[in-house]
Amino acid sequence: MLIDSHCHINFPELADQADLLMAQMRQNHVSHALCVAVNLPELPSVLDMAERYANVFASVGVHPDYEDTPEPSVAQLVALAQHPRVIAIGETGLDYYRLQGDLQWQRERFRTHIRAARECGKPLIIHTRSAAEDTLRIMREENAQECGGVMHCFTETWEVAQAALELGFYISFSGIVTFKNATQIKQVAQNMPLSQMLVETDSPYLAPVPFRGKLNHPALVKHVAEHIADLRGQSFAEIAAATTDNFFRLFQAARAAA
Numbered sequence: 150m151l152i153d154s155h156c157h158i159n160f161p162e163l164a165d166q167a168d169l170l171m172a173q174m175r176q177n178h179v180s181h182a183l184c185v186a187v188n189l190p191e192l193p194s195v196l197d198m199a200e201r202y203a204n205v206f207a208s209v210g211v212h213p214d215y216e217d218t219p220e221p222s223v224a225q226l227v228a229l230a231q232h233p234r235v236i237a238i239g240e241t242g243l244d245y246y247r248l249q250g251d252l253q254w255q256r257e258r259f260r261t262h263i264r265a266a267r268e269c270g271k272p273l274i275i276h277t278r279s280a281a282e283d284t285l286r287i288m289r290e291e292n293a294q295e296c297g298g299v300m301h302c303f304t305e306t307w308e309v310a311q312a313a314l315e316l317g318f319y320i321s322f323s324g325i326v327t328f329k330n331a332t333q334i335k336q337v338a339q340n341m342p343l344s345q346m347l348v349e350t351d352s353p354y355l356a357p358v359p360f361r362g363k364l365n366h367p368a369l370v371k372h373v374a375e376h377i378a379d380l381r382g383q384s385f386a387e388i389a390a391a392t393t394d395n396f397f398r399l400f401q402a403a404r405a406a407a
């Protein structure tokens with residue numbers, strides 16, 4: 150069994166084929182998927198997926214790439230996280246690649262999410278791009294290690310990976326790890342402890358090789374795990390079992406909701 154720890158099957162590219170996606174997951178032994186929220190207006194479509202399908206979980210959060218969107222408060226995130234299918238807070242974090250200028254609002258929003266996660270005891274889903282130093286600094290300042298979480302779609306250096314691992318965070322790999330030029334990411338996947346690893350698709354984007362450039366979906370997480378197994382010289386079964394165990398260890402609420 151394998152779990153897609155991060156997908157956006159509520160996005161228009163995928164939402165109307167959800168039944169088909171579930172069938173493809175079953176065929177490929179992908180038992181569960183975490184459908185990750187990116188803003189508040191679209192949260193109902195995330196919750197709807199998790200209510201319709203017993204093997205789909207949800208998160209609550211506002212992605213750093215959404216500037217012109219309702220800003221969540223700590224209390225609001227905590228209240229929304231009480232929904233029985235919500236197992237995590239995010240995705241949240243910092244992105245200095247997609248957006249430039251004064252991004253103080255991004256840092257404030259990130260702090261809000263960490264505070265909410267600590268208050269409700271649910272782990273964080275963290276997105277970081279071209280902002281690793283500030284991401285780690287804010288994680289430390291806000292005691293993010295108290296709620297823990299995952300650095301999703303990891304694309305940073307081994308040093309950043311080590312710092313996150315030391316804070317008790319998990320690291321999740323997307324299809325990017327299968328790309329030929331992703332040398333640095335492959336190294337992290339090779340060297341890090343398997344006990345803190347997750348796998349994901351981040352679908353509908355970032356389809357793994359041999360589907361690169363095509364529409365991504367949760368069943369394709371198999372190709373991410375297969376590639377990591379090759380890199381590490383371990384069996385696919387070992388990677389699948391470990392990342393599945395890790396998922397349920399990190400997202401405690403998923404056990405009750407599974």
Ligand code: NI
Pocket residue numbers: 155156157185240351
């Ligand atoms: Ni995402």
